Amino acid sequence: MSKKNENRINIELKCTECGFIIRPTEKNKANNPDKMEIKKFCKTCNKIQVFKEKK
Secondary structure (H helix, E strand, O other): OOOOOEEEEEEEEEOOOOOEEEEEEEEEEOOOOOOOOEEEEEEEOEEEEEEEEEE
């Protein structure tokens, strides 16, 4: 049997404007090998910002 979630890794997302880091998120490295960029609400900026994967 294969292991559960062997392609999933935990990542942290960082706001591009203020540098606020949000809780760990999962991504599938087989489907998304490059760094992720997601638009999310930043509570320190108080608006929707682009969050990039922190490494």
